[in-house]
Amino acid sequence: MLTRICQAQALMESACDAVGRQINIMEVCGTHTVSIFRNGIRPTLPKSVKLLSGPGCPVCVTDQGYIDVTLDLALRDDTIIATYGDMIRVPGKAGSLETLNRKNVKIIMSTIDAVDLARQNPDKTVVLIAVGFETTTPATAVAVKQAAAENLTNFCVLSGHKLVIPAMNALLSDKNNKIDAFLCPGHVSVIIGSDAYEPIVRDFNRPCVVAGFEPMQIIEGIAEICRQIAKGTAENGSIYEVAVTAKGNATAQRIVAEYFEPYDGYWRGLGKIPGGTLRLVDEYSQFDAMKRFNIDEIPAEELGGCKCGEVLCGLIDPPDCPKFETKCTPDSPVGPCMVSSEGACSAWYKYGRRRKQNK
Amino acid sequence: MTQSQTKKILLAHGGGGRLTAALIENSILPKFGNETLNQLTDSAHLELGSGSICFTTDSFVVKPLFFSGGDIGKLAICGTVNDLAVAGAKPAALSLSLIIEEGMDFEIFEQILQSAAVTAKAAGVPIVTGDTKVVETGAADGIFINTAGIGTKIDNIDLSMNRIVPGDKILINGNIGDHGMTIMSQREGMKFESPLKSDCACLNDIISKVLETGADVKFMRDPTRGGVAATTNELAASSLHSIELIETALPTDLTVRAAADMLGFDLLNIANEGKFIMVTSADTADKALNAMRAHPLGTKAAIIGEVTQKEEMPIVELITTIGGRRIVQMPYGRELPRIC
Numbered sequence: 109m110l111t112r113i114c115q116a117q118a119l120m121e122s123a124c125d126a127v128g129r130q131i132n133i134m135e136v137c138g139t140h141t142v143s144i145f146r147n148g149i150r151p152t153l154p155k156s157v158k159l160l161s162g163p164g165c166p167v168c169v170t171d172q173g174y175i176d177v178t179l180d181l182a183l184r185d186d187t188i189i190a191t192y193g194d195m196i197r198v199p200g201k202a203g204s205l206e207t208l209n210r211k212n213v214k215i216i217m218s219t220i221d222a223v224d225l226a227r228q229n230p231d232k233t234v235v236l237i238a239v240g241f242e243t244t245t246p247a248t249a250v251a252v253k254q255a256a257a258e259n260l261t262n263f264c265v266l267s268g269h270k271l272v273i274p275a276m277n278a279l280l281s282d283k284n285n286k287i288d289a290f291l292c293p294g295h296v297s298v299i300i301g302s303d304a305y306e307p308i309v310r311d312f313n314r315p316c317v318v319a320g321f322e323p324m325q326i327i328e329g330i331a332e333i334c335r336q337i338a339k340g341t342a343e344n345g346s347i348y349e350v351a352v353t354a355k356g357n358a359t360a361q362r363i364v365a366e367y368f369e370p371y372d373g374y375w376r377g378l379g380k381i382p383g384g385t386l387r388l389v390d391e392y393s394q395f396d397a398m399k400r401f402n403i404d405e406i407p408a409e410e411l412g413g414c415k416c417g418e419v420l421c422g423l424i425d426p427p428d429c430p431k432f433e434t435k436c437t438p439d440s441p442v443g444p445c446m447v448s449s450e451g452a453c454s455a456w457y458k459y460g461r462r463r464k465q466n467k
Numbered sequence: 468m469t470q471s472q473t474k475k476i477l478l479a480h481g482g483g484g485r486l487t488a489a490l491i492e493n494s495i496l497p498k499f500g501n502e503t504l505n506q507l508t509d510s511a512h513l514e515l516g517s518g519s520i521c522f523t524t525d526s527f528v529v530k531p532l533f534f535s536g537g538d539i540g541k542l543a544i545c546g547t548v549n550d551l552a553v554a555g556a557k558p559a560a561l562s563l564s565l566i567i568e569e570g571m572d573f574e575i576f577e578q579i580l581q582s583a584a585v586t587a588k589a590a591g592v593p594i595v596t597g598d599t600k601v602v603e604t605g606a607a608d609g610i611f612i613n614t615a616g617i618g619t620k621i622d623n624i625d626l627s628m629n630r631i632v633p634g635d636k637i638l639i640n641g642n643i644g645d646h647g648m649t650i651m652s653q654r655e656g657m658k659f660e661s662p663l664k665s666d667c668a669c670l671n672d673i674i675s676k677v678l679e680t681g682a683d684v685k686f687m688r689d690p691t692r693g694g695v696a697a698t699t700n701e702l703a704a705s706s707l708h709s710i711e712l713i714e715t716a717l718p719t720d721l722t723v724r725a726a727a728d729m730l731g732f733d734l735l736n737i738a739n740e741g742k743f744i745m746v747t748s749a750d751t752a753d754k755a756l757n758a759m760r761a762h763p764l765g766t767k768a769a770i771i772g773e774v775t776q777k778e779e780m781p782i783v784e785l786i787t788t789i790g791g792r793r794i795v796q797m798p799y800g801r802e803l804p805r806i807c
Contacts (some may be wrong), residue, residue, distance in 0.1 A: 113789055139731075142731070146733065147787045147791055147793070148791020148792045151791050321801045323789045324789070351629070439799060457796075458794070459793040
């Protein structure tokens, strides 16, 4: 393994020499962000390779308005909130699901747990807090399918599911962007397939390389990007062939298409992204929590000058936010990028800080 | 009503009357009885010699009550025995206090007591005093156990942060994270079958074997809650010395590692119940390591890092598998499984 890493590093060095400027690579996936920090990859890269942590952490890109809706729903006596663990500490205007300390907030490990809760509690409405990218949406679709098959009328989904490609599109459409290439997410690509990045490569002339999560795969992915940039080309490639095919997982794509449709929803930091969020199709709208509880989607102002939005766009590094490490820590997070274990601020705080006197 | 007529714990079992007496006579004394305990006095009278005494207490509220590799009874004994052992003490006696939820099945209660008795016996530590309370349904979760322990300081060892110097070695007696990942995998709501097994064990014997080698031991602690990350951070902060851990040297079980990866957990933050971190001088580390490896509880023991330099704001760093570096933080206190 070390030999391959050394080869990749040599490739990066020579590519960087040839390019003669900083190469900005955005990793779009939160799991990549964590792996990069946990394995100490940044210090092993050439100085001119800069990694930007993009909007790939599902908790982080969830709009503040959505968080506030989950808190409102949790405060009702007729609901049970079924949520993945990452979401409970994200602060909204009235605290967080954790600080509300309500007995009706249940951490689930699978969407089917939420359906089970609905069956076991017929006098309550179970709201599945459904966030995540293409990787998690199929599981939500399966839960809706199950609830529909059982005719469970007390189950609904608050969909905050997001799509990666529209986000990448939005990032590159911003003329202030500094992104030279994308290290594309491994898990998401298993579902959507590596061909899905073709339009990004074609329309914006940016290399898109899918990599797995082992440190060697990440380093080789970065090296492949450097190679392309040095050569002056932009290609759509995958070095994660073990898991990612060109066309992706057709079964997962089918079930998502059957239950969900894209619309222009709000993202934290990125605003409204055309076709970037998923909601249930009309046929299954009885399972849509927004409709059931008559909620309108309103973008909320982000709390207290939090710069998570700029971090998510790769415009600043977490330590550039004035609240980082002072007002905003994992124990007392201001923004979601500090809450989620996959958030850039959390990863930076946990693994990236150096000795104080060296700062 | 006698105990044989009821299969559930009743509030009256903690009421101090006939049912309490029956519970002590039928469930406690047959399992734990010894000369001191049998007297059923308000305080145990112990002869401990003239040396220095160590005293500790710990409460146990684990869920589920039974898990692969142990149960709350075993845990309650091991936890307190280990707290004495890592303080350089030979455990002499324990107390056992039970807070039981009304309605608990007697059969389960007996199983937990039996497990505690077997564990204490194997560790060679008598239970000399105790207490039983029963609380209403809902006021406890099955059973809570408190144990306190007293021990005599072992001669000729000097555990002191002041003696820690750059170059000292950091050792552990085996795989990390087994207990925490086992509990998480068996906890309600996480439905995956797994062959994971808690490392829950009493460490007094292996520790005394290491100390007998004469290795220059400067620090010991059991990395329970917060795992190796918390213990090494406490060590760094108290000794004012930075620490480097070597990722490739950390002993881990492949299944445990896979489970942690899947849920997005860092094994360094995960609890252990049968492990101790030890700091020795560089020149006696191998002696300690060999003694660990010769013991059944230390076959996977390893030197996992070293003390690097004295500084005002010490840090713990991990040298990663690929030769990178990253900081090892004091964990927040509650690990949250990630979304994907």
